[in-house]
Amino acid sequence: MTFAVGVDLGGTNLRVAAVRENGELLERVTTGTKVSRSRDAVIDEMTAAIRRLSSTYGANERLVGVGIGVPGILDAHSGTLRESPNLPGWSDYPVRAEIERRLGHRVVLENDANAAAMGEAWLGSARHAHSMAIITLGTGIGGGMVTYGKAWQGSRGMAGEFGHIVIDPEGPRCNCGNRGCAEQFASATAVVRMAREMAERGEAPALARAIAQQSVAFCSRRVHDFAIAGDGPAQAIFGKVGWALGILLSDLINALNLEVYVIGGGVAAAWDAFAPQMFAELRRRSFIYKATAPEDTETWLNGAAPAAATEAPRTMVVRAALGSDAGLYGAARLALEI
Amino acid sequence: MTFAVGVDLGGTNLRVAAVRENGELLERVTTGTKVSRSRDAVIDEMTAAIRRLSSTYGANERLVGVGIGVPGILDAHSGTLRESPNLPGWSDYPVRAEIERRLGHRVVLENDANAAAMGEAWLGSARHAHSMAIITLGTGIGGGMVTYGKAWQGSRGMAGEFGHIVIDPEGPRCNCGNRGCAEQFASATAVVRMAREMAERGEAPALARAIAQQSVAFCSRRVHDFAIAGDGPAQAIFGKVGWALGILLSDLINALNLEVYVIGGGVAAAWDAFAPQMFAELRRRSFIYKATAPEDTETWLNGAAPAAATEAPRTMVVRAALGSDAGLYGAARLALEI
Numbered sequence: 109m110t111f112a113v114g115v116d117l118g119g120t121n122l123r124v125a126a127v128r129e130n131g132e133l134l135e136r137v138t139t140g141t142k143v144s145r146s147r148d149a150v151i152d153e154m155t156a157a158i159r160r161l162s163s164t165y166g167a168n169e170r171l172v173g174v175g176i177g178v179p180g181i182l183d184a185h186s187g188t189l190r191e192s193p194n195l196p197g198w199s200d201y202p203v204r205a206e207i208e209r210r211l212g213h214r215v216v217l218e219n220d221a222n223a224a225a226m227g228e229a230w231l232g233s234a235r236h237a238h239s240m241a242i243i244t245l246g247t248g249i250g251g252g253m254v255t256y257g258k259a260w261q262g263s264r265g266m267a268g269e270f271g272h273i274v275i276d277p278e279g280p281r282c283n284c285g286n287r288g289c290a291e292q293f294a295s296a297t298a299v300v301r302m303a304r305e306m307a308e309r310g311e312a313p314a315l316a317r318a319i320a321q322q323s324v325a326f327c328s329r330r331v332h333d334f335a336i337a338g339d340g341p342a343q344a345i346f347g348k349v350g351w352a353l354g355i356l357l358s359d360l361i362n363a364l365n366l367e368v369y370v371i372g373g374g375v376a377a378a379w380d381a382f383a384p385q386m387f388a389e390l391r392r393r394s395f396i397y398k399a400t401a402p403e404d405t406e407t408w409l410n411g412a413a414p415a416a417a418t419e420a421p422r423t424m425v426v427r428a429a430l431g432s433d434a435g436l437y438g439a440a441r442l443a444l445e446i
Numbered sequence: 447m448t449f450a451v452g453v454d455l456g457g458t459n460l461r462v463a464a465v466r467e468n469g470e471l472l473e474r475v476t477t478g479t480k481v482s483r484s485r486d487a488v489i490d491e492m493t494a495a496i497r498r499l500s501s502t503y504g505a506n507e508r509l510v511g512v513g514i515g516v517p518g519i520l521d522a523h524s525g526t527l528r529e530s531p532n533l534p535g536w537s538d539y540p541v542r543a544e545i546e547r548r549l550g551h552r553v554v555l556e557n558d559a560n561a562a563a564m565g566e567a568w569l570g571s572a573r574h575a576h577s578m579a580i581i582t583l584g585t586g587i588g589g590g591m592v593t594y595g596k597a598w599q600g601s602r603g604m605a606g607e608f609g610h611i612v613i614d615p616e617g618p619r620c621n622c623g624n625r626g627c628a629e630q631f632a633s634a635t636a637v638v639r640m641a642r643e644m645a646e647r648g649e650a651p652a653l654a655r656a657i658a659q660q661s662v663a664f665c666s667r668r669v670h671d672f673a674i675a676g677d678g679p680a681q682a683i684f685g686k687v688g689w690a691l692g693i694l695l696s697d698l699i700n701a702l703n704l705e706v707y708v709i710g711g712g713v714a715a716a717w718d719a720f721a722p723q724m725f726a727e728l729r730r731r732s733f734i735y736k737a738t739a740p741e742d743t744e745t746w747l748n749g750a751a752p753a754a755a756t757e758a759p760r761t762m763v764v765r766a767a768l769g770s771d772a773g774l775y776g777a778a779r780l781a782l783e784i
């Protein structure tokens with residue numbers, strides 16, 4: 109058996125894992141190193157963890173490669189980061205060459221959203237699909253797409269910005285310069301903004317009290333708690349999330365006709381609160397979805413699959429299965445391919 | 447030199463061409479056969495034209511294959527048409543097998559929009575690009591996308607329905623069941639509808655007179671004539687076309703980061719009337735476009751390219767170069783690849 113080492117630089121902490129070619133996890137290391145520390149400290153810690161895992165498991169199995177998921181825009185050819193708001197000091201630094209020099213081993217770099225897409229495509233909710241996209245609902249909305257077994261990077265490494273697809277051309281302004289982006293309706297930030305707006309307008313008394321008590325600590329999970337407890341305004345907010353995701357998915361399905369669309373990130377935990385509106389909107393808006401996702405698709409897809417394989421691939425919208433590990437597994441998968 | 451035969455079943459008349467592997471046209475045949483005639487009559491005529499071209503040019507050069515662009519949804523594996531509103535009687539008929547049987551030669555079938563994409567990618571406006579999409583503005587809006595040198599068909603052969611991407615979630619109803627689709631703002635049908643609506647509201651006196659004179663014959667080209675002549679309401683209609691195309695392109699660029707986006711179809715003839723608003727909207731809405739298409743891109747892209755090659759690929763939005771021949775060349779190209 110062979111194995112690869114995957115690294116996830118996308119989160120808050122640096123995480124490293126050894127993963128067998130069949131997807132079996134040998135070991136996962138979550139270092140105390142904050143990704144926001146100095147570049148050299150992060151690279152030191154990373155190479156030390158990779159060396160330890162490769163010597164532990166390399167005794168009996170062959171290490172085929174190292175894959176690293178990195179937040180930001182990559183230049184795949186040169187192995188440098190073009191732009192990375194979360195990794196100050198890394199831009200235009202020869203990341204890949206430097207890590208390869210220290211390890212004496214070939215390294216694959218990939219954007220963290222694409223790594224997450226590869227992870228879900230390999231071992232997660234899209235593991236039987238020939239094509240898929242992931243939509244990650246976090247502080248912002250990220251995305252990645254896998255076709256022909258490969259992450260589609262785009263001509264400049266910028267593909268997958270699904271969060272900036274227009275939902276409402278006259279909607280709220282977005283940091284990107286656009287208006288009414290999906291990110292303004294379905295990210296954790298948007299959930300909190302909508303809650304604050306409703307509270308200010310006097311439309312959400314319970315949310316207003318919670319905001320007054322928690323102030324800056326008030327987060328989208330709290331809005332979800334209220335929705336679960338039956339609070340109407342909180343439920344309406346997730347209804348809006350579902351509405352926006354329905355339009356976003358309808359756009360992606362009509363344009364791309366991929367097989368599986370995976371919804372991940374923190375806000376995906378509120379699936380039960382937004383999925384009904386999402387599916388209703390999607391079925392109304394996308395004739396391709398309607399033609400390729402029979403009614404029962406939405407009921408079984410988050411439970412057991414039907415006994416018999418269907419003749420033609422269905423279009424499926426599902427929750428992510430690997431949580432924050434998707435990028436870690438995906439990074440390892442990339443290394444297994446070189 | 448080798449050559450292929452391309453067939454375009456997508457238009458009104460059946461067209462067949464012999465094309466060399468270097469893209470040189472040997473001969474193009476436009477038969478009198480209406481595609482709307484009986485299936486067997488069309489297939490007889492098609493195979494006769496293919497046979498004639500292959501015997502004429504096959505004497506000195508080798509025929510490598512036959513490619514056929516077909517309107518409708520294809521099952522690529524079985525070589526049948528799943529659905530084709532414009533070809534009644536063709537559904538679930540083994541098109542490919544039947545034509546192969548008659549010709550004694552392998553045949554490639556492709557959706558006509560994908561064939562047009564391949565044509566523009568091979569010999570047209572996207573001929574130097576590694577990835578591209580075409581948006582065809584006709585009665586409706588069609589589309590196709592080429593990545594890794596191949597047309598992306600989608601998991602069920604339905605990819606490329608760019609005309610049904612949502613521009614305004616509360617916009618006009620579309621035949622597809624959705625609301626505010628791009629097709630409702632930027633197709634020839636939409637141009638005529640907007641003209642009639644403005645005329646009815648008394649906002650477009652000159653257009654109203656033309657509509658009264660021409661009645662059913664009133665078409666989008668007429669609205670374009672008025673726009674060229676300086677008619678404000680007609681210019682506003684093409685402004686709306688540009689607005690919608692700007693949003694549509696912004697969505698595609700943010701999601702896919704392809705290199706070239708080709709605008710084709712009849713309405714593309716009104717390029718000068720809608721392009722300024724299209725580019726303005728695009729530059730405002732897509733941060734990826736802004737980052738990858740320096741200001742001068744829009745000025746030189748419909749003229750000569752700059753003398754020096756740019757270091758990284760620009761994002762370019764350009765007019766189609768091959769007109770209605772794109773599908774014919776694209777079909778031939780597909781046959782050259784088997």
